[in-house]
Amino acid sequence: MDALIVVFVTGLISMFIAMAKKPALVLATAVTGLSVAIGLMVCQWSHPYTLVKYEGLLFDHNAIKYSVLAMSFALLVIVGGYSHFKKEAEHTGEYISLLLFSTVGALCMTAFTDMFMFFLGLEILSIPIYVMAGSKKRDVLSTEASLKYFFTGSFATGVLLFGMAWVYGATGSFKLAEIQAAISLGTAQGALLNVGILMMMASFLFKVGAAPFHFWSPDVYGGSPNIVTGFMAAVVKLAGLFAFWKLFTIAFADANAVWGGALAGIIILTVLVGNLSALRQTKFKRLLAYSSIANAGYALLAIINQDTQSQQNLFIYLVGYGFAIIALIVVSLVLDNESDDIEAYKGIGRKNPFIGFVLVLATLSIAGVPPLAGFFGKYMVFSSAFTMYPILVIIAIITSGIGIYYYLRFIMTAMSSEDTENVQTLKPSLLHYIVLAVCVVGLLAGGYISL
Amino acid sequence: MELFVIPLIFALVAAFAPKNVVRYVGLLGAVASLVVTIVHAISFAPEATVSLVDPNYITSFGLTFKMGYDGMGLLMVILTNVMVTIILLANLNQKIANERSFNAMVLLMQFGLIGVFTAMDGIMFYIFWELTLIPIFLISWWYGAPERKQVLVKFFIYTFVGSLAMLLSLMALGTYATDFSHASLVAVTLSAKAAFWVMGGFFLAFAIKIPLFPFHTWQPSTYTVSPMAGTMLLSGLMLKMALFGMIRWMLPLAPEAKSEMTCLVITLGLIGIVYAAIIAIKQSDIKRVFAFASISHVGLIAAGIMLFTKDSLTASFIQIINHSLVAVGLFLAAGILENRLNTREFSQMGGVAKLAPKFAFWFAVIGFASVSVPFTSGFIGEFLLLKGLYGYNWIVGLVAGTTLVFGAVYTLRAYQLSMYGSPKIEGFKDLTWNEMLAFFIISVIIVVLGVYPQVVIDFVGPSLDNLFNSMQASNTLVP
Numbered sequence: 001m002d003a004l005i006v007v008f009v010t011g012l013i014s015m016f017i018a019m020a021k022k023p024a025l026v027l028a029t030a031v032t033g034l035s036v037a038i039g040l041m042v043c044q045w046s047h048p049y050t051l052v053k054y055e056g057l058l059f060d061h062n063a064i065k066y067s068v069l070a071m072s073f074a075l076l077v078i079v080g081g082y083s084h085f086k087k088e089a090e091h092t093g094e095y096i097s098l099l100l101f102s103t104v105g106a107l108c109m110t111a112f113t114d115m116f117m118f119f120l121g122l123e124i125l126s127i128p129i130y131v132m133a134g135s136k137k138r139d140v141l142s143t144e145a146s147l148k149y150f151f152t153g154s155f156a157t158g159v160l161l162f163g164m165a166w167v168y169g170a171t172g173s174f175k176l177a178e179i180q181a182a183i184s185l186g187t188a189q190g191a192l193l194n195v196g197i198l199m200m201m202a203s204f205l206f207k208v209g210a211a212p213f214h215f216w217s218p219d220v221y222g223g224s225p226n227i228v229t230g231f232m233a234a235v236v237k238l239a240g241l242f243a244f245w246k247l248f249t250i251a252f253a254d255a256n257a258v259w260g261g262a263l264a265g266i267i268i269l270t271v272l273v274g275n276l277s278a279l280r281q282t283k284f285k286r287l288l289a290y291s292s293i294a295n296a297g298y299a300l301l302a303i304i305n306q307d308t309q310s311q312q313n314l315f316i317y318l319v320g321y322g323f324a325i326i327a328l329i330v331v332s333l334v335l336d337n338e339s340d341d342i343e344a345y346k347g348i349g350r351k352n353p354f355i356g357f358v359l360v361l362a363t364l365s366i367a368g369v370p371p372l373a374g375f376f377g378k379y380m381v382f383s384s385a386f387t388m389y390p391i392l393v394i395i396a397i398i399t400s401g402i403g404i405y406y407y408l409r410f411i412m413t414a415m416s417s418e419d420t421e422n423v424q425t426l427k428p429s430l431l432h433y434i435v436l437a438v439c440v441v442g443l444l445a446g447g448y449i450s451l
Numbered sequence: 452m453e454l455f456v457i458p459l460i461f462a463l464v465a466a467f468a469p470k471n472v473v474r475y476v477g478l479l480g481a482v483a484s485l486v487v488t489i490v491h492a493i494s495f496a497p498e499a500t501v502s503l504v505d506p507n508y509i510t511s512f513g514l515t516f517k518m519g520y521d522g523m524g525l526l527m528v529i530l531t532n533v534m535v536t537i538i539l540l541a542n543l544n545q546k547i548a549n550e551r552s553f554n555a556m557v558l559l560m561q562f563g564l565i566g567v568f569t570a571m572d573g574i575m576f577y578i579f580w581e582l583t584l585i586p587i588f589l590i591s592w593w594y595g596a597p598e599r600k601q602v603l604v605k606f607f608i609y610t611f612v613g614s615l616a617m618l619l620s621l622m623a624l625g626t627y628a629t630d631f632s633h634a635s636l637v638a639v640t641l642s643a644k645a646a647f648w649v650m651g652g653f654f655l656a657f658a659i660k661i662p663l664f665p666f667h668t669w670q671p672s673t674y675t676v677s678p679m680a681g682t683m684l685l686s687g688l689m690l691k692m693a694l695f696g697m698i699r700w701m702l703p704l705a706p707e708a709k710s711e712m713t714c715l716v717i718t719l720g721l722i723g724i725v726y727a728a729i730i731a732i733k734q735s736d737i738k739r740v741f742a743f744a745s746i747s748h749v750g751l752i753a754a755g756i757m758l759f760t761k762d763s764l765t766a767s768f769i770q771i772i773n774h775s776l777v778a779v780g781l782f783l784a785a786g787i788l789e790n791r792l793n794t795r796e797f798s799q800m801g802g803v804a805k806l807a808p809k810f811a812f813w814f815a816v817i818g819f820a821s822v823s824v825p826f827t828s829g830f831i832g833e834f835l836l837l838k839g840l841y842g843y844n845w846i847v848g849l850v851a852g853t854t855l856v857f858g859a860v861y862t863l864r865a866y867q868l869s870m871y872g873s874p875k876i877e878g879f880k881d882l883t884w885n886e887m888l889a890f891f892i893i894s895v896i897i898v899v900l901g902v903y904p905q906v907v908i909d910f911v912g913p914s915l916d917n918l919f920n921s922m923q924a925s926n927t928l929v930p
Contacts (some may be wrong), residue, residue, distance in 0.1 A: 415593070
């Protein structure tokens, strides 16, 4: 709880410091604030904290784990994106504080115990991102991304609220525990509840970008500034998926018959659409967008499989995915290519060995090659779902086989040794080096938290 | 432990070593690793199973980290170390040897291979199996022929998809077993149907890597576009992982499906023997001849392994070693020709024997081993394998026996077209000392094994007995 307040206050302070037009000061504040918050959160491990009068937030072990992960990713994104923020010195503070506010929303979404807090968290998470997506104000694509994300996002929120109202109507409560009790006791109104659950699921699937609710994501990922894309893929997705897990495997666990089949179908569709569409992409961020659609499908596989392991599996999956995506995004910031074509990456890995090493590691990790973190995530998710859903796992494995094609093509472009004279030598700043090094450690060691 | 750590440390050192000494760093790493392995081999009792890593800890998903070796594993580790040493030695005078990334990748590959051969846990096996793919891919990608792009994508995807099938099989098997250690997996008794699918997954992975007949399409072009060192690694070591995997993992883990698969695999092996040999005879590209020859030879080994008797497996091990040596030798010869003449076409070769008598001599020695002349290891291996197959079914033995005839035809044709005839070339630098040394080591081992194959038989015999015993204990199969 203290952590939540610290992050929020840091956001506020950064906004005021921004008036001094000293980007470095803002960065220092944000880093200090987030580090303190992470420290406080870790210290809470043995004393779960909840609000005294109103029990809307509960930082239990799961919530703490995911919160720490979300804040760490936010920290990496902010430090890694500093070179980008610094370019517009008068706006640095606003950007960083918006990301911090969004992180506050992510914390609410990991710790909620009732629908009200969940909804607040979702909005706090989303609204700063609507703004950030359009922060390249003179860029048409960025404006389009912002507008598109805002409209479709608002619509999804509407559907979510409508679904919540139906669920409330059926069960008479906003609290997860009471909803769960109502469903398992059979006192909930059947039809009302089922419609409500499916509506909520649809809006969730929109937030995590699962097919067929994925159409916004390539445009938004592609149009947003790179660093915002990284934040969306790492932090927003993490919060969305964990909230999904919490809601559906705790509150709606006994209504599994309603949403289980639908989710299975959506997973199949998502992994197919994501991987097949990614095959022909020529833009880097659109490739990441489709790859993140596919990855959302694999992560949903952890949710559909409601055993005791599922939460841990999802966590490992997100660790591997988050570090990889942040590493790729930071490399794209270092490259700083306006056109965002994959061709622009030609040979940079060969010319800049460290960057190449990071690129290969991150891409292979997303592709699921052992012994990187991404492999362990995929393996854990697949192997524990295998007993219940063998067909789903087989389809997921086949699509990972398809996926290797576009990841490999990207690696081959980046590691190409043809006409290396024309390839630019990149000059990452110290902060970039730090973030990339942390990501490398995360990718190499991240899988071992599963052991 | 030091068995895998040494290549890994040297790989890191090679990645940062100064450019003018990096070739010696690579070679030193390989030699150091070889010495350590020999120390292990001297103190090794063939019936023992030596545990290298066993933290006695099972993770939540059943990974046990067990690593160790028995006679079979140690034999393959020795083979790996000898081969990597020979490969680095043979490339010492090439431009490629000055590259840090090349030396680092070869040593990383060695690390992965040793891991594959010593893994005693299914997941560890999979992890090391995949780990070997990255270095060989990067070596071929960085230093291969210009037309490599499509070929290597095909190679990578082919093998990666095969591995995924193996992963699926491991997962399926894991649902029956308490953990993934080799012993627990062997102890699992499957229904015939489940066993068929489990073995099918393993088979797909191994058949692609070996490669067996319908899955071989990636192989000739990949061998052709890879640089000399890459082809040597692929043919000499990488495909041996799959043959070893069949013996250590595929058959002991799902023996219930053996009777159904035996017929299938032997048929595919036989088709490969004849089909690849006929194609090899018609090739005009020297590397492609040897690539198809390789498919033909390994088809015989795979068929022999499927018999799964002590004799046939021993023969398979002899032939695995022989094929490693011969393939590396032949591709070394092909590489030397390619590098000095800048062509792989027979039409532009000829008359090399006159200009380079030393090369002609050593190439001939390897060629004779390839056509299984008595007193070479090839003779022992092929003879024992054919004897086993003949005992299984005389028609199978007869068809497999054609490999001797075809082998002589394509090897001697390749030799004749490249070495004799009217000279179409101006100058040809004879062998340098390191190439000669590489040929010499290969030939010595070939002859020693040809005269005294008992070394290998003593080495693998007891561990094969142990394998059969553990399978019998789980009452799954009586060989």
